[in-house]
Amino acid sequence: MANDTIDAEDVDLDAETAQTRVKRRGAAIRSAPTQRKRPSGTTARAAVAPKKQVAARAGGNRTVIVLAGLLALFVAATGFFGFHYFTAPDDSAAARTQVAQVASDYAVKLSSFDYRDLDKNRQAITAMSTEDFGKKYDEMVKALTEIVSNGKGVATAEVTHAAVESLDGDKATAVLFVNQKARNVVAPDGKSQPYRMVVKLQHHDGRWLVDDVQTV
Known part of the structure; x- marks a missing residue:
């Protein structure tokens, strides 16, 4: 009988110890700081890429406008000097x-x-x-x-x-x-x-x- 009582107490202690450990782990988990998941390198590049494409398109449009202006100026100058050359007296x-x-x-x-x-x-x-x-x-x-x-x-x-x-x-x-x-x-x-x-x-x-x- 004495042995049976000792075994029961031991079982109760083990159960209590296990329950205490579970509570401590739960408290530790709740107290741990929450870490936010950072975006991967691929995701970040994907987010930046559209902005770069928009900037590139804007720069390309400005370049086209400038080139078109220079071309128009060149054509006008060529027309003027060509007209002057063919109509002016030949003083060459x-x-x-x-x-x-x-x-x-x-x-x-x-x-x-x-x-x-x-x-x-x-x-x-x-x-x-x-x-x-x-x-x-x-x-x-x-x-x-x-x-x-x-x-x-x-x-x-x-x-x-x-x-x-x-x-x-x-x-x-x-x-x-x-x-x-x-x-x-x-x-x-x-x-x-x-x-x-x-x-x-x-x-x-x-x-x-x-x-x-x-x-x-």
């Missing part, structure tokens, strides 16, 4: 070179002659002149033919310097320095004569023609 270096070449060639032909063939340069000079100045040249040749023939005059010439003084649309003026060497019965050994020539030209049918010549 190439046009000035052409004027200087025509004036120089004309000056050499006009200042060179040989009493044995006074018509040698006549056709070329007439072809390089405007209609009005061509007529003046013919009158000059007729007036000098007898003098040159009687004096047995021969002359050669070279242009030492040529410059375009002005170029305005279809009109131009060139200044040339010409060195002429002439001989005749009075000066059989020849004599050099430098002089300055002012040549006025007009652009007609794609060509520069001489409209006036003056020696100074």
